[in-house]
Amino acid sequence: MHSDTEIRAILSVDLVYFAIGVLILTVGLLSILQGVFSRPRQRITAFFGLIGTLYGSRLLLQLRIVPFVLGLSTYLDRQMWSAMNYVMPIAGIYIWTYFASPRSHKWFRIAAGCFGVFAVVGITHDLFTHSPWSYPKINGVLVIATSLLTAILLVADIRSRYIPLDGALRSAGIGFVVFQLTVVYDNLAAIGVVPSAWTEPFGFLVFLFAMGYAVQYRVSRDHNRMVTMQAEMDQARRIQMSILPAGPPATPHFQIAAKYEPMTSVAGDLYDFLPLSGDRIGLFIADVSGHGLPAALVASMLKTALSIESRVTTRPAELLAELNRAFCGQSHGQYITAAFAVLDPQAQSLSYAAAGHPPLLLWRSSSGTLDAVEQNGLPLGILPIAEYSEVTVPFARGDRLAMYTDGIVESENVAEEEFGSERLSAILKDSNGSAGELLGTVITAVERWRGQREQSDDLTLLIVEHV
Structure with a gap:
């Protein structure tokens, strides 16, 4: 005790x-x-x-x-x-x-x-x-x-x-x-x-x-x-958004719709519209390898180079060759896939060239068929002496085209299955609405396919109809 x-x-x-x-x-x-x-x-x-x-x-x-x-x-x-x-x-x-x-x-x-x-x-x-x-x-x-x-x-x-x-x-x-x-x-x-x-x-x-x-x-x-x-990053996003077109160009010949969804605040996708003589329109789209700020910086450089080189030439193959020479040795190991199309309402045609980019999809109203237009060379920034060729195909009234980055077709669902070019093609063939409605249909389909899975790449889609 x-x-x-x-x-x-x-x-x-x-x-x-x-x-x-x-x-x-x-x-x-x-x-x-x-x-x-x-x-x-x-x-x-x-x-x-x-x-x-x-x-x-x-x-x-x-x-x-x-x-x-x-x-x-x-x-x-x-x-x-x-x-x-x-x-x-x-x-x-x-x-x-x-x-x-x-x-x-x-x-x-x-x-x-x-x-x-x-x-x-x-x-x-x-x-x-x-x-x-x-x-x-x-x-x-x-x-x-x-x-x-x-x-x-x-x-x-x-x-x-x-x-x-x-x-x-x-x-x-x-x-x-x-x-x-x-x-x-x-x-x-x-x-x-x-x-x-x-x-x-x-x-x-x-x-x-x-x-x-x-x-x-x-x-x-x-x-x-x-x-x-x-x-x-917010400032970088504002700067990057400022280099993208404020909206499609006003033209009586073409109905144009565009969608850009970066995976992060800033991204490596880029698109632009170039008004040309004779009511022609140039469509440019590119995808820088990688994501985030490094890809966004290269995309900004590409925008500057496009503004400079397009004053020298607007022929698709020549323009891509000039851009390639400008970026070889300057992209720090990052390559760029790109495509450039020139739409001519008078000749009812389009001229097209690409650098390792997904094919342009062309729906023809007269036959109801969908063609994949491919005229690819090496991605930009790999080989200085790379050569590019272009192809010219009919683009009549009522025809539609789609240009896109691979984030569209490579979007995966929870089962890790890709959306795929077949699904994209089916939507483009079956849609009867305007260019804007068609673009909305594609984006909605991609988002539904992805479901709860996070976006894994930047998405860019251009839809153009010759009216």
């Missing part, structure tokens, strides 16, 4: 650690909520909160007053405490990957895997043997080895300039050192080298707030970078 004085002494000591445990647990739970419900989700904040939640719960279970108040048996209390000891290092390892360079991640994954296997074996053994915390020495060896590994990897990354030694990393490092010193002190106290004291909770509290500052610093920095990047 304890005297009243001894009980008050125990309670006074336990209450100090109880306050620390409640504080750590509260910070952990709030961090988990912030990480889970933030948009976008902050996984690093959630894992930081998981560490705090596990450690705070572990500390409270370790106190004599908490199991008594909760009515937990000593066995259940120890099993829960033991399980948290096994699991907590895994979340701690994940936190450090947020600060380390990608080259160090594999070592952290190996360490996490070792702790994961150890946790499964340890918890299983404890449950079957009814002996909680069976392997404290193995756990100690793994913790010390992982702490040394973490320090070595971070120092190597800093020395190699893979990661900056910023305020976040300094804060995390200081908290880590303080926590490790308290762990070492408690172990030395256990063997009588230094006066007995339980300093680890105080060290973890310092580590928690130091790491919390570091995590929030990095999350805030990454958020600001994302906001800046998004603003730049």
